[in-house]
Amino acid sequence: MKNIFKREKKERVHKKLSSKAKKIIVLGCFCALLLITGGVNIYLNSLTTTETKASVQSTGNFFTNYRVDRTETRRQEILYLDAIIASDATSAEAKANAEAERQRLVANMDMVLNIESLIRAKGFTEAVVSASANNISVMVETSGLTKNEVAQIVDIVKSNSDYSIDAIKIIEV
Secondary structure, three states: OHHHHHHHHHHHHHHHHHHHHHHHHHHHHHHHHHHHHHHHHHHHHHHHHHHHHHHHHHHOOHHHHHHHHHHHHHHHHHHHHHHHHHOOOOOHHHHHHHHHHHHHHHHHHHHHHHHHHHHHHOOOOOEEEEEOOOOEEEEEOOOOOOHHHHHHHHHHHHHOOOOOHHHEEEEEO
16 A cells, blocks of 8 residues: 555656656747747848948948938928927927928928939939038039039039039039
């Protein structure tokens, strides 16, 4: 009888240990899979980042990056101005100033886009324009500008904006 109780006790302990052991093994496997997945994810992200950096450097995406950054900045500015205009707590004068600034910003964006398109239409591969209150900068992808090309760019800027010749800066990239 003693033997039977010992055997039953051993079987119960063995069952408890085996169910605990199973749980530990399953949890261990999940942890291992999680670590492996995280490692693979980090490795793949580092490859993608390296490829992206190499791609940007090798293809000269200065112009693309500039446009993306400029678009994002303009979008943020417009959202900020829209929030001021829509706010009930904003005074009528502040709303009017925000609306005027928004209209100025949109007009500036239109002018810059138009000038860039016209410069590319003249045969330049890439061009970006940055306009402030005092000057306008035109960055063109070229291995060297001739006097005729400079004159074409200046003519495009002057005929599509209110900037004087002294305010126009042409930068070769």
